[in-house]
Amino acid sequence: MERTETGEHWGTRLGFIFAIIGAMVGSGNIWRFPRMMAMYGGGAFLIPYSIALFTVAIPLLISEGIIGRETGNSTILGFAKYAGKKYAWLGAWVAWVNIGIMFYYAVVNGWALAYFVKGLTGLYASYAPGKGLETWNAFIGGWQPLFFTLLVWVFTWYVMAVGVKRIEKVATFMVPSLILFLVVVIIRAVTMPGADVGLTYMFKFDTTKLSNAEAWLQAYSQVLWSTGAGWGIYLTYSSYLKKKDDINLNSHITGFGDTSAALLGGLAVITTVAVTAPLIGLDPFKVYAEGNVGLTFIWLTELFPKVPAGFAIGTLFYLALFFAAFTSQIAITDVFVKNVVDFGVPRKKAATYVAIIGLIAGIPAAIKIGWLDNQDWVWGVALLVSAVVISFVMLKTGLEKNREVANRGSDIKIGKWWDIMIGYVAPLSIIVVMLWWIKQSIDWYPETWWKPTETFSTGTVIFQWIKQSIDWYPETWWKPTETFSTGTVIFQWIIAAIAIWIIVNKMLMPKIEAKLAEEGA
Structure with missing residues (x-):
């Protein structure tokens, strides 16, 4: 189907690429990808990661681009137009999952902003044992998370109220800056004594890890969450494309750009930890295993003072983390805003409604980290369902037809391999990953996995999905x-x-x- 050229459009192709890479390069690239590489074979981890990128992520991004470009709408109307009105509810599901994430993601964004400000006030200038944990406990238990969440929503509203032109300007500034800041951190880390240890951690080629199914499952999980494939973000941003604009090459650039940023994040984090952790008597692998929050906001805070010019390096790192999180924040929020705009609400008013709702609904996550963890688990797993939904729509509307639509106006053409990947390999891979995550939660809570009150349980996921369907009917x-x-x-x-x-x-x-x-x- 074709549409008339109305509504907002990207000013330049480069602006679109910066915006979509900024959307996909989030905090997970900087705090999760490095741990996965270190724990699952170093450079060998890139083998299953690259396979997942080509077999699942890029085909899904192309699929979203098809729906977005062809309809000019976000998920709800986009699905209704492209697949038929009875499938609009599937688009609403995709939107709702983004909204659920939006509520708490602004809080994480606020953490990064707060730690950047703390760097400006000298937090990383001197070392003190236990400083990282002490700083974190004082921060998370006080008023600051809510205050910085409010600031994030003010910044988000400022971008959303104007629309795609301001999104493009912000991304064009923040994405190159993010890369530059990470490069500065990397240069400082790799020029320190012992940097070869960190590089070995990251790029050792331990192929024995590839015989472990968990390494492959982690690779597929990381690709799906890192690239944002199937989330509806690429669909929404593609709705601002013109009907003859490229889809295929842009999707490949997005996948490779996200992976490149993840590698930069890995170099920054792994080498910094590897050269500084031994200075305070710690095994770097113990630090890597501390989890996202522990690694980023506790241990790195304690380790940066051990880096020469650590006050500047630490401050730049958290500014980079904020830029990464904020460009993702505006993309996630735009899925909500664009859906509201699709139903005739002026953008500025829609942005105001969304910002107010987002701030209020994010308060529980800002004041109670257990709630944030719970919501991250429930809706993070639900993203995998959204990805399966995208594959279903492609099957429903015809794989060959969709391939022809994608090839129209694209700089590179996709062949029948795409039909196989999006129609069969992608959904089956996602279902396997989802079942594995559910099994993992049962292993975490063998006695209480079924309880909806358990933060990371299977029960809480099922309970909240059921509640959502009750709201629908x-x-x-x-x-x-x-x-x-x-x-x-x-x-x-x-x-x-x-x-x-x-x-x-x-x-x-x-x-x-x-x-x-x-x-x-």
């Missing part, structure tokens, strides 16, 4: 005959549970018991 949510109701979900879960129970307890139990007896369990 307040009168008939319980009916098994309602196509998209909670009732039909529960009904099919019961059928599946009965089938699984019969298969396991009646058909497989003898083999299970024999295996247990063999192992003496």
Whole structure:
């Protein structure tokens, strides 16, 4: 389908590329990717990561580009126009997941901004044992998270109220600056004594790790969350393209650009930790394993003073982290704003509504980190469902037809390999990753995995997804005959549970018991 050239458009192709790379290069590139590389084979981790990039992420980005460019709308109307009105609710699902993330992501953005300000006041100028944890506890338990979240929303509103032109200007400034700041941190780290240890951590080629299925699952997980493939962000930004603008090459540039930024983040973090952790008697791998918050806001705060000119290097690092998070923040928010604008609300008014809602709904995450962790788990996993939805729409509307649409106006042409990737490989890969994450949560909480009150449990994910479907069907949510109701979900879960129970307890139990007896369990 074609559309008339109305509405907002990107000023230049470079502006679009900076904006979309800025959208995808978020805090995860800087705080999660380095840990994954260090823990899963160093340079060898790039093998499954690259495979995931080509088989899942880039095909999904192309798919989003098709819907966005062809309809000129964000997710709800975009799905309704491209796949049919009965699929608009799927677009609403994609939008809602972004909104759920938007509520707490502004808080994380505020943390980065706060630690940049702390750098300006001299936090990284001198070393003191325990300073990182002490600073974090004082920060997270006080008024500052809420204050800096408010600042982030003020900045976000300023960009959103004007629209794509201001998004383009902000991204064109912030993305090159982010890269420059990371390069400065890298140069300082790699020129310190012991930097070769950090480079070895990162680029050692330990192929033995690739025999571990978890390394592949982590690679696919990282690619999906890092590139934002299937989230609706690329779809929304593509809605500002003209109908003859490129999709395919831009999608490849986005994937490679995001990966390049992740490598820069890895060099900055891994080498800094590797050369400074031993100075205070720590094993770098212990620091890498501390998790996102522990690594970024506790240990790096303690380690930067050990770097020559650490006050400047630490401050630049957190400014880079803020730029990375903020360009993602405006992209996530624009999915909400654009959907509101699609229904006739002026952009400035839509941006105001969204900013107020985002600030109010983000207060629980700002004052209670447990709530933030919970929401990150629930809606982070839900993003995988959104990616499957994108694949479904491509299948529903015809793979060959969609490939032809993507090739129109594109600088590079995609072949039938794309049909296979988006139609089969991508959704199957995502489902496997999602099942693995659910299994992992059961392993974390073997006794209470089913509880909706457990922060990272499977139960809390299922509970909140059910609640959302009840909101969609307040009168008939319980009916098994309602196509998209909670009732039909529960009904099919019961059928599946009965089938699984019969298969396991009646058909497989003898083999299970024999295996247990063999192992003496």
